[in-house]
Every structure is written in structure tokens, then in C-alpha cells.
Amino acid sequence: MKALILAGGYATRLRPLSCARPKTLFPIVNKPLLQWIFERLAKNGVDEAILAVNALTQFYIRQQKPPRYGLKVKFSIDPPKKPLGTAGPIKKAEKLLGYNEPFIVLNGDIFADINYQALLETHRKTKALATITLCSVDDPCSFGVAELVNGNSIKRFIEKPAKGQAPSNLINAGAYVLSPKIFEYIPAGRAVSIEREVFPKLADEGKLMGFCMNGLWMDIGKPQEYLEANKVILDSLAMKNQISPEGFAVKQPIALDQGVTVGEKSVIGPYAVVGKNAKIGSNVRISNSVLFAEAEIADGAVLNGVIIGEGAKIGKNVKLDPGCIVGDQARIKDNVCLPEGSAICPAKEVSENVLKAKLNC
Numbered sequence: 001m002k003a004l005i006l007a008g009g010y011a012t013r014l015r016p017l018s019c020a021r022p023k024t025l026f027p028i029v030n031k032p033l034l035q036w037i038f039e040r041l042a043k044n045g046v047d048e049a050i051l052a053v054n055a056l057t058q059f060y061i062r063q064q065k066p067p068r069y070g071l072k073v074k075f076s077i078d079p080p081k082k083p084l085g086t087a088g089p090i091k092k093a094e095k096l097l098g099y100n101e102p103f104i105v106l107n108g109d110i111f112a113d114i115n116y117q118a119l120l121e122t123h124r125k126t127k128a129l130a131t132i133t134l135c136s137v138d139d140p141c142s143f144g145v146a147e148l149v150n151g152n153s154i155k156r157f158i159e160k161p162a163k164g165q166a167p168s169n170l171i172n173a174g175a176y177v178l179s180p181k182i183f184e185y186i187p188a189g190r191a192v193s194i195e196r197e198v199f200p201k202l203a204d205e206g207k208l209m210g211f212c213m214n215g216l217w218m219d220i221g222k223p224q225e226y227l228e229a230n231k232v233i234l235d236s237l238a239m240k241n242q243i244s245p246e247g248f249a250v251k252q253p254i255a256l257d258q259g260v261t262v263g264e265k266s267v268i269g270p271y272a273v274v275g276k277n278a279k280i281g282s283n284v285r286i287s288n289s290v291l292f293a294e295a296e297i298a299d300g301a302v303l304n305g306v307i308i309g310e311g312a313k314i315g316k317n318v319k320l321d322p323g324c325i326v327g328d329q330a331r332i333k334d335n336v337c338l339p340e341g342s343a344i345c346p347a348k349e350v351s352e353n354v355l356k357a358k359l360n361c
């Protein structure tokens with residue numbers, strides 16, 4: 001079975017970290033999201049993944065080379081400066097996907113524990129052209145929302161309904177099985193939204209089904225959601241992750257990648273994810289935070305609830321309040337304090353205290 005992974009969006013809400021990597025390459029507990037996706041697809045009997053990307057996303061993915069778990073991986077690239085939306089890339093990849101059997105389509109920015117085999121079986125049992133994985137959430141308004149009738153038939157699909165207008169709490173989890181006939185519903189050569197143009201039409205024609213999931217589902221669209229996803233996975237891995245530190249204290253759960261060094265009297269955790277080769281000095285406190293690879297944290301720094309980009313350097317006694325995001329290779333000089341919600345652009349140098357949170361470029 002084949003799967004198409006949509007990964008050509010721009011992730012504006014995760015700037016400045018998304019300036020240098022697509023969302024699908026954001027590490028979740030030190031493993032790029034795309035690697036988690038490949039792993040789950042391979043376990044579910046998928047043998048080929050087609051990455052629907054833009055040229056830049058393709059560049060970053062090729063550079064990073066996430067392990068493929070035996071999957072054959074192909075790229076299908078949106079035309080230069082013409083993003084195709086969420087359905088256009090499916091049409092563009094039609095020859096790669098083939099006309100013989102149903103295939104999976106995934107949003108590449110979702111961490112989800114979905115049984116794709118069961119999704120496929122649900123699809124096969126009905127005459128649906130599309131079967132959408134549905135997940136129940138408290139506030140459905142920033143998602144696609146489905147209204148079910150007669151068990152699992154979707155009567156209405158509304159993308160991002162206005163407050164109070166959502167017909168249910170069942171949202172589009174961003175994982176579908178589609179039959180090849182879907183290609184006839186997508187105009188070629190332009191941006192098409194599957195949520196706004198294709199699903200409502202299929203719902204009207206009675207060809208849209210829902211598959212309700214109940215496992216873990218997380219969207220990493222916003223910084224808070226990204227940190228939360230790391231926390232949830234840390235919790236689920238904590239038992240396998242016991243380490244015996246030398247000279248520093250650990251408050252589980254934490255995850256330290258290869259080559260991480262930590263100085264004396266530092267306290268790491270709870271909920272600290274530290275990327276490959278990061279260097280942490282002495283008397284440092286890190287909690288509820290994610291540090292990307294090669295980050296350097298000098299003595300006495302205090303980080304809580306923050307995301308530190310690749311190779312960023314945090315000076316001595318720096319204090320970063322919750323919600324701070326430090327871009328790749330940025331430098332925060334000694335003794336600087338950043339208030340809640342500050343965002344520092346890649347390679348930016350900050351040498352004075354910032355009093356009010358803003359994007360610093």
C-alpha cells in the first residue's frame with residue numbers, strides 16, 4: 001500500500017524555528033516527526049511513501065535523511081512559487097499513487113497513533129471514495145469538523161467553522177484513505193483545498209465516511225502544542241529511559257540524545273528534551289523545555305518552558321521565561337533575561353535585557 005504525506009506548508013506559527021526546517025522535521029523527543037510517521041506507516045504494512053513537498057522542504061528532508069524503516073520514499077514537488085494546497089498535490093501525484101487500489105494521505109504535521117489497517121478496512125467495507133480519521137476534541141473550531149449520520153457516514157464537513165457553528169466535536173485528524181476515483185474530483189494545475197472543495201462535495205454525494213480513532217492525537221502547529229507533544233511522548237517513554245547521571249541531578253522524565261554533556265550541580269527535568277551533542281554547563285536548570293541539537297547552555301542559566309534552536313548559545317546566568325523561542329544559531333549573552341513569550345530570530349545576538357516580549361530579528 002502507498003501513502004502520500006502532505007508536507008509543503010509553511011508553518012508560520014512555529015517561526016522562527018520553522019524558518020530553517022519544515023514542521024515535519026521538528027524533533028519530537030529527539031526524533032523528527034517524519035521519522036515517527038515513517039515508522040508507523042511501515043509497521044502498518046505500507047511499503048511506499050510519497051512526500052508531497054515544496055522545493056525547500058525537499059531540500060531539508062534530503063539533507064536530514066530520516067531513517068525510512070524499509071519504506072521506498074519518493075518526492076512529488078509543488079511547482080515553484082505555486083503551492084498546490086491540500087488536494088492539488090494528490091492530483092499531481094496521481095501517476096505515482098496509481099489507479100488500482102486505495103491509498104493513505106496524511107497531513108505531515110500530525111503525531112497520531114492511528115491503526116491504518118483498521119482505517120483501510122473501514123474504507124473497504126463501504127462504497128466511500130474517502131474515509132477520514134476522526135478524533136474528538138474539546139474545541140473543534142480550528143479544525144475540519146464532521147457531522148455523522150447512520151453510524152459512520154459523514155453528512156456534512158465544515159473546515160474551521162466559526163465559533164458556535166461546529167456541528168460536532170469530531171474533527172478531521174489529517175489521515176485519510178482515498179480511492180483513485182478521487183482524482184476526478186480534483187482540478188489539475190492549481191491550488192485545491194481538499195477540506196473546502198473536495199470533502200463537502202463528497203459529503204453531499206454520500207461518498208464520505210468517518211473512522212473514529214481513540215489513540216493519541218497531537219497537532220504541533222503552535223509552540224505550546226509542540227512542547228506538549230514532547231511531554232506526552234516523554235511520559236510514554238519514561239520507563240525505558242532511566243539513566244544514572246554523574247554529577248548532575250535528573251528529574252524524570254527527560255531524554256538526552258547522544259553526545260550530550262551536562263556540568264556539575266545542574267538539574268535536568270522534569271520534562272527536558274536535549275538534542276544531540278548539546279553542551280550544558282554547571283548549575284543550569286532546565287525544565288519543560290526542548291533543546292535542539294548542538295545547543296550550548298552556559299553555567300547558571302535557567303530555562304523553563306522554552307524551545308532552543310539548533311546550535312543556539314545561551315550565556316551564563318541567562319533566564320528565559322516560559323514561551324521563549326530562541327532561533328537556530330542565535331546567541332543570548334551573559335546575564336540577559338527574556339520575558340515570557342519572547343522569540344529570537346536565527347543568528348540574532350541579544351546582549352541586553354528585553355523588557356517586553358516580541359519577535360527580535
Ligand code: GDD
Binds near residue numbers: 082
Ligand atoms: N505539498 C503541499 N503543498 N502541502 C501542503 C500545502 C501545499 O500547498 N499546504 C499545506 N500543506 C500540508 C501541510 O504541510 C500540512 O502537513 C497539511 O498539508 C495540512 O495543512 P495545514 O496548513 O497544517 O492545515 P491545518 O492544520 O490548518 O488544517 C488541516 O489539519 C487539521 C488537523 O490538524 C486540515 O486538514 C483540517 O481539516 C484538520 O482538522
Ligand code: MG
Binds near residue numbers: 107109219221
Ligand atoms: Mg496543520
